[in-house]
Amino acid sequence: MSLTRKQRLTAKNLAAKRTNARKSRGAVTPRGKANSAAARLVHGFYSQAKDGVMIALGEDPKQYAALLESVVNNLQPRAGLECELVAQMVRTLWRIRRAEDIQDGLALKRMRSGLQMDHLVAAPQFMHIHDTYERLCDIGKMLSRPDSTPLPGEIAALTNAFGANPPEDVRRIFPLLRAYGVAAAKAPGPIKENRESGTNPSTAEEQEREAAGQKLDDALNEIMLPYRRTLDSLMEDCEEIRSPENMAALMAPRDESSLLMQRQEDSNLRRFWRLTRLYLMVRGQSGEPEGDEEGD
Numbered sequence: 001m002s003l004t005r006k007q008r009l010t011a012k013n014l015a016a017k018r019t020n021a022r023k024s025r026g027a028v029t030p031r032g033k034a035n036s037a038a039a040r041l042v043h044g045f046y047s048q049a050k051d052g053v054m055i056a057l058g059e060d061p062k063q064y065a066a067l068l069e070s071v072v073n074n075l076q077p078r079a080g081l082e083c084e085l086v087a088q089m090v091r092t093l094w095r096i097r098r099a100e101d102i103q104d105g106l107a108l109k110r111m112r113s114g115l116q117m118d119h120l121v122a123a124p125q126f127m128h129i130h131d132t133y134e135r136l137c138d139i140g141k142m143l144s145r146p147d148s149t150p151l152p153g154e155i156a157a158l159t160n161a162f163g164a165n166p167p168e169d170v171r172r173i174f175p176l177l178r179a180y181g182v183a184a185a186k187a188p189g190p191i192k193e194n195r196e197s198g199t200n201p202s203t204a205e206e207q208e209r210e211a212a213g214q215k216l217d218d219a220l221n222e223i224m225l226p227y228r229r230t231l232d233s234l235m236e237d238c239e240e241i242r243s244p245e246n247m248a249a250l251m252a253p254r255d256e257s258s259l260l261m262q263r264q265e266d267s268n269l270r271r272f273w274r275l276t277r278l279y280l281m282v283r284g285q286s287g288e289p290e291g292d293e294e295g296d
């Protein structure tokens with residue numbers, strides 16, 4: 001597989017190239033020979049790469065080819081040992097990339113798993129407090145309606161909304177809620193306002209209903225305040241779960257797989273360093289000149 005885009009040949013161009021090829025003697029200068037060897041290295045080494053394996057691993061063979069071509073163009077290896085060393089260097093660089101990707105994937109998996117566990121712990125308590133608070137708010141809405149007269153079956157529905165096992169503090173307001181329902185049934189509709197002269201006071205039934213409503217309202221406010229504070233605290237805890245500090249702590253490597261990948265990355269870095277030193281030694285011992293000339 002060629003790494004460069006092939007020129008589109010016409011019959012005329014193809015005939016000209018064949019004619020020129022018969023006259024060519026190949027690369028004649030050291031630099032030209034090195035370029036020729038590098039071209040063979042890029043094409044030959046890339047053709048040995050297992051595209052199917054890389055694709056199955058979620059890797060892009062084109063990126064591997066680009067890395068190989070970049071390193072070859074940068075180092076300009078000559079044929080023989082230099083080419084093999086460059087090939088091993090590229091393999092090692094690719095493994096370093098792979099190890100980094102694996103570590104990032106493991107960190108993401110740890111973070112998602114940790115967030116899920118934190119939410120599983122916090123969510124039930126939050127939902128319980130939230131639902132209880134919302135049911136208490138429903139009672140308050142009933143009391144604050146203009147006529148504040150419970151609809152048929154509303155008192156029972158408000159009580160049953162807390163479930164079969166309501167909290168102990170909530171159960172304390174049930175008698176007050178039922179007493180208010182009885183008093184409201186005796187004096188339905190809006191409670192009449194006293195005239196400015198005070199000559200038309202509320203009826204006894206209205207006074208009883210007003211007193212029952214005030215007791216229920218006072219008890220309701222006393223119970224709702226701790227629930228509101230607890231709900232605010234739990235909301236802060238839920239926000240803290242998504243905080244950068246907590247997410248960073250969840251990403252910290254703790255399992256054996258993550259530690260193994262760290263050691264593998266360190267091993268690849270040391271291998272690349274050794275290959276680089278060896279390449280420079282081989283390159284420095286070569287007696288070929290470093291001229292800028294290139295052969296065809």
